[in-house]
Amino acid sequence: MEFNQKEPIYTQIIADIKLKFINGTYKLGQEIPSRRELAKQLGVNPNTIQRAYREMEEMRLIVTARGQGSFMTSDVELLESLREEALHHAVSQSIETLRSFGKSDREILAAMKKYLERGASR
The missing domain is CATH 1.10.287 (Helix Hairpins)
Known part of the structure; x- marks a missing residue:
């Protein structure tokens, strides 16, 4: 993923995950990469990923189960x-x-x- 300089990285990450959900790359209820794993994949600060995940949780786009990981919503x-x-x-x-x-x-x-x-x- 390449980031632009016009908007914050965390919002670009949210937009990318949202697009992957909309187009079916991520399915309802599917586990997504851990915060640490995604930070490493994208080469960004883990705090940036933490912020993106927190915002997606507030949007109800993802659900995080302590000790089990983060999953796309199951809300059709x-x-x-x-x-x-x-x-x-x-x-x-x-x-x-x-x-x-x-x-x-x-x-x-x-x-x-x-x-x-x-x-x-x-």
Whole structure:
């Protein structure tokens, strides 16, 4: 994982774990690397990982069982909510970009519909 200088490392770690959960790399209830293990893998200070895990626990994204490790949530509704949030963000970003190209909402909608129909026929 490569970090950018624009945002704190712990928030980038949270975003990466959240993405892995949304896309299925991490499954519901799956154990994730220990704090120490992830710090070593990423080459970051263990306190940074501790902060990321603490925030994810507050978000209910992960659950930590003392002496057993940390696990992704088993909350299907939370997963669906995160997926919906990611979809909304991706669509909003795409529309914003296309508008910056001078495309109207009607042109954007027609292009997306055409793209989706073409993709469905493959």
